[in-house]
Amino acid sequence: MSHTIAIRRETKSPWERRTPVTPELARQLVGKSDIEVLVQPSARRIFHDKEFVRAGARLTTDLDEASVILGVKEVPPEYLLPEKAYVFFAHVIKGQSYNMPMLAKLLELGCTLIDYEKISDDAGRRLIFFGRFAGIAGMIDSLWALGRRLAVEGIRTPLDAIDPTHTYASLDDAKAAVRAAGERIASDGLPPELLPLVIGVAGYGNVARGAREILAELPTRETAPEDLTTEAEDPSPHCIYQTTFREEHLVEPRAAEHLFELQDYYDHPERYRSTFDRFLPHLTVLMNCNYWDSRYPRLVTKKALRALYSAPSKPRLRVIGDLGCDVEGAVECTVKCTEPTDPVYVWDPESGTTTSGVEGKGPVILAVDILPAELPREASEEFAATLGHFLPELARADFSVPFDRLALPPELLRAVITHRGKLAPDFKYLEAYLAASGAT
Numbered sequence: 001m002s003h004t005i006a007i008r009r010e011t012k013s014p015w016e017r018r019t020p021v022t023p024e025l026a027r028q029l030v031g032k033s034d035i036e037v038l039v040q041p042s043a044r045r046i047f048h049d050k051e052f053v054r055a056g057a058r059l060t061t062d063l064d065e066a067s068v069i070l071g072v073k074e075v076p077p078e079y080l081l082p083e084k085a086y087v088f089f090a091h092v093i094k095g096q097s098y099n100m101p102m103l104a105k106l107l108e109l110g111c112t113l114i115d116y117e118k119i120s121d122d123a124g125r126r127l128i129f130f131g132r133f134a135g136i137a138g139m140i141d142s143l144w145a146l147g148r149r150l151a152v153e154g155i156r157t158p159l160d161a162i163d164p165t166h167t168y169a170s171l172d173d174a175k176a177a178v179r180a181a182g183e184r185i186a187s188d189g190l191p192p193e194l195l196p197l198v199i200g201v202a203g204y205g206n207v208a209r210g211a212r213e214i215l216a217e218l219p220t221r222e223t224a225p226e227d228l229t230t231e232a233e234d235p236s237p238h239c240i241y242q243t244t245f246r247e248e249h250l251v252e253p254r255a256a257e258h259l260f261e262l263q264d265y266y267d268h269p270e271r272y273r274s275t276f277d278r279f280l281p282h283l284t285v286l287m288n289c290n291y292w293d294s295r296y297p298r299l300v301t302k303k304a305l306r307a308l309y310s311a312p313s314k315p316r317l318r319v320i321g322d323l324g325c326d327v328e329g330a331v332e333c334t335v336k337c338t339e340p341t342d343p344v345y346v347w348d349p350e351s352g353t354t355t356s357g358v359e360g361k362g363p364v365i366l367a368v369d370i371l372p373a374e375l376p377r378e379a380s381e382e383f384a385a386t387l388g389h390f391l392p393e394l395a396r397a398d399f400s401v402p403f404d405r406l407a408l409p410p411e412l413l414r415a416v417i418t419h420r421g422k423l424a425p426d427f428k429y430l431e432a433y434l435a436a437s438g439a440t
Contacts, residue, residue, distance in 0.1 A: 002034055002036055003033075003034055003035050003036070003395040003396050004035075004036045004037075004038060004065050004066045004067060004068075004395075005021075005029070005035065005036075005037055005038070005066055005067070005068040005069070005070060005391065005394070005395045006038040006039070006063040006065075006066035006068070006069045006070065007019060007020065007021045007026075007037070007038070007039045007040065007042070007052075007057075007062060007069075007070050007071070008040050008045065008069055008070070008071045008073055008075065008079075008307060009040040009041065009042035009044070009045065010045070010071060010073055011075075011076060011079065012073040012074055012076075012385070013073070013339070013370055013373070014044065015166075015339055015340055015341075015370055015373050015374075016044070016072060016073055016370060016373050017044055017045055017046040017124055017187065017373060017376035018045075018046065018072045018130075018373055018376045018379055018380045018383070019046065019047060019072065019380050019384075020070045020071065020087070020088075020102075020116075020380075020384060020387055021037070021070060021384055021387070021388075021391075022380055022381055022384040022385060023047050023051040023052050023054070023055040023057075024055065024132055024274050024381075025384045025388045025391070026039070026055040026056065026057045027055035027056055027134055027383075028054055028388065029388075029391060029392070030055065030056035030057065030393070031056070032096055032392060034396070035282040035392065035395045035396075036058065036392075036420050037052075037055075037056070037057040037058070037208065038057065038058050038059075038060050038063055038065065038066050039052045039057045039058070039060075040059075040060070040061055040063065041059050041060055041061065046376035046377045046380060047377075047380070052139075054372060062271075063081065063084075064081060065369075066084070066427070067084065067085060067395075067399060068084070068085045068086075068153070068394055068395055068399075069081070069084050069085070069086050069087070070086075070087045070088065071086070071088040072088060072089060073088060073370075074088060074090060074091060074099060074102055075088060075102065076102070077101055077104075077105035078312050078342075080102075080105050080106060080109055080111060081109070081111075082109040082110060082111070082114070083109065083110045083111065083399075084109075084111055085111070085112040085113075085399045086106070086111055086112065086113065087113075087114040087115075087116065087394070088115075088116065089115065089116050089117060089355075090102075090113055090115040090117070091117075092105070092115070092417065093115065093117065093118065093417070093427070093430075093432065094293050094294075094407055095233070095429075095430060095432070095433030095436075097433070097436075097437050100433060100434050100437035100439040101437075101439045103356070103417075103418070103430065103434060103439065104434055104439035104440055105421070106363075107418055107421050108421070109421075110420050110421040111173045111418060111421075112399050112416060112418060112419045112420070113416070113417040113419075114394075114415045114417070115121030115386075115415050115417050116128045116129070116415070117129075117189050117415075118415035118417070119390070119412060119414070119415040120411060120414055120415070121411060122410070124299065124325065126327040127386060127411060128383065128386050128387050128390075129206055129383075130372035130379050131205065131206030131207045131209075131210065132206050132207070132209055132210040132213070132382070133210060133371065133372035133378065133379040134207050134210060134323050134371040134372050134377050134381070135206065135207040135208060135209060135210020135212075135213070135214075135289060135323060135396055136165070136171065136210040136211070136213055136214055136375065137165040137166075137210075137371040137372060137375055138207070138210070138211060138286065138287065138289075138321050138323040138366065138368070138371050139210065139211040139212075139213075139214035139215065139321065140164070140165040140174055140178065140214055141164055141321070141343055141344075141366055141368065141371070141374075142285055142287060142321035143159055143162050143178065143181075143214070143285075144159070144162045144163060144164050144165075144367050145161055145319050145343070145344050145364050145366055145424075146285055146318055146319045146364075147150070147160045147161075147320075147357060148160075148358045149318045149319060149358040149364050150194070150318065152358055152359050155193065155194065156190055156191075157185075157190060157191065157194070158181040158182075158184035158185050158188070159181055161177060161180065161181050162177055162178060163177065164343065164374070165340075165371075165374040165375060166340045166374040169357040170376055170377070170378070171378045174375075175214070178214055178217040178218065179217040179218075181218070182217055182218035182219050185218065185219055185238065185239070185240065186219040186238050186239070187238075189237035189238050190237045190238075190240075191237075194235065194284070195232075195235040195237055196231050196232055196236075196241045196298055197240050197241065197284045197287070198223075198228060198231070198240075198241040198242075198282055198283050198284050199215065199220075199240055199241070199242050199243075199283070199284065199285040199286075199287065200225075200243050200244075200245055200279065200283045200285070200286050200287065201215075201228070201242070201243070201244050201287045201289055202245040202250065202276075202286065202287065202288050202289055202290050202299055203244075203245070203247065203287075203288070203289030203290040204244060204246060204289075205290075206289075207289040207324075208244070208287075208289035211287050211289055211291070211321075212242075215240070215242055217238050219238060219239040219240065220239060220240050220241070220242040221236070221239045221240070221241050221242065222242050222243070222244075223242070223243050223244050224240050224243065225244075225245055225249045225279060228241075228243060228279065228282040228283075229282065230280065233234050245279070247260075247262055247265055248260050248262070249268075249275075249276070249279070250274060250275065250276050250297070250299060251265065251272040251273060251275060251276075251297055252272065252273060252275045252431030253271055253272055253273055254271055254272060254273050255271070256296045258271070260272075267294045269296045269297065270295065272297060273297055274297035274298060274299070274301070276299055276300065276304075277301075277304040277307075278316060278416050280300070280304060280305075280308055280315075281308060281311075281315065281316065281317075282316065283317050284316050284317065284318055284319070285317075285319045285320075285321065286300070286317065286319070286320045286321070286332050287321045287323065288300075288320065288321065288323055289323050289324070290330060291324065292324050292326055292330035293326075293329075294328050294329075296330075297407075298329070298330055298331070298332050298362050299300050299330040299331055300320065300330070300331045300332060300333065301332050301423060302332045302333055302349070302352070305347070305349045305362070305363065306349040306350070309349040309350075309361060310349070310350075310363060317363055318363065318364060319363060319364045319366065320333070320334075320364070320365050320366070321366045321386070322334045322365060322366060322367050323371065325367050325368070325369040331365070333347040333362075333365060334367045335347065335354060335366055336354070337365045337367050337368070337369040338366070338368050338369075338437050339368060339370070340368055340370075340373075340374055340413055342356055342370075343366055343367075344356075344357065344358060344362070344364050344365060344366050344367075345357065345367075346359065346360035346361075346363070346364055346365070347362045347363060347365050348360055348361055348362045349362050353397065361406070369383055390409060390411065390412055392410060393407075393408065393409055393412075394408070399419070399420075400420075402419075402420065403416070403419045403420070403422070403424055406419065414426070
């Protein structure tokens with residue numbers, strides 16, 4: 001018996017060049033003899049169609065033969081086929097209103113939806129993600145934005161030589177450019193009016209790991225958040241100060257008699273309030289690498305930025321790299337998402353308006369919501385290397401059976417959002433979002 005999976009062409013953004021299955025992974029799957037791989041032709045995909053053909057895949061625009069269809073980003077409702085199993089980043093688990101019509105269509109058509117974001121181990125740790133590459137690209141782009149912002153202020157630095165991530169042919173080339181800038185900082189130093197140049201990273205997960213991977217190419221000095229004031233007393237011009245913010249730096253219990261407890265914060269975020277405002281005056285760049293939803297206090301509020309930018313002295317803060325990219329979310333002044341060709345805007349604290357580019361009063365906001373797509377080849381290769389472990393069982397699964405008889409590895413079963421026209425038990429809560437959106 002032959003089992004057929006398909007890779008759809010991406011249709012959400014002209015910048016989306018990633019693929020969940022590389023030609024090398026397709027070759028491995030076809031080599032198992034009972035698995036066939038279909039590939040929709042795409043002139044945009046980072047791997048050429050011919051590479052998939054040479055790997056043994058079959059090019060076709062019609063994916064109806066496949067029982068499982070894989071992509072990267074959401075599938076528009078009009079492209080969904082009935083009774084198929086889809087695997088992609090669905091962006092529905094927070095009840096995102098813009099994707100409720102898609103979720104409703106999946107239910108109407110009796111489809112199975114498996115969301116990469118929910119593929120996890122027994123401890124709840126995510127297993128398949130592009131987070132590292134979001135951190136890498138976001139950090140490079142934020143350094144580029146900082147260099148441009150300083151230049152329009154008349155402050156020239158070695159950061160001028162860094163370009164946006166998508167302009168480099170490879171990650172190695174991008175890292176080489178950052179490294180070269182770092183060597184000039186180490187030898188020539190930074191202008192005195194910038195000292196200390198502090199980059200704060202909020203978070204310590206995969207996105208933050210990617211950001212720190214780029215910072216490692218620069219001459220950095222790690223400092224604790226509580227020591228930022230001390231570092232400003234006698235700062236070195238030959239390094240960039242780097243600090244990491246964990247949850248205990250971001251919030252405090254609302255009740256004075258209570259102590260901060262991480263698990264309590266995760267379980268009852270309403271018991272905590274943000275205290276991050278105290279760090280903003282010490283930062284040159286803030287990188288938001290945290291997951292956020294509306295239950296949690298914001299990292300940066302519009303109120304805090306208005307206070308910072310209305311102070312008598314000029315604020316140090318130039319750039320906020322919002323890698324979480326939730327509109328009016330953790331970083332409240334992220335009022336829209338951007339694309340690599342126009343990645344930044346300035347949010348004006350007085351008017352609340354935005355201006356494309358790096359000029360203006362207020363912080364430069366980097367809010368690209370498809371950052372890993374700026375490194376499509378490396379991001380696809382790492383993603384496929386992990387996903388490949390699950391694809392043989394996914395290809396051979398019988399999706400016609402009820403959910404309680406679905407023979408999938410537990411890691412995949414946890415990620416099933418819909419099956420045969422119903423929400424999976426763990427995602428029944430989405431019924432309220434569907435109803436509120438009017439999509440049902």
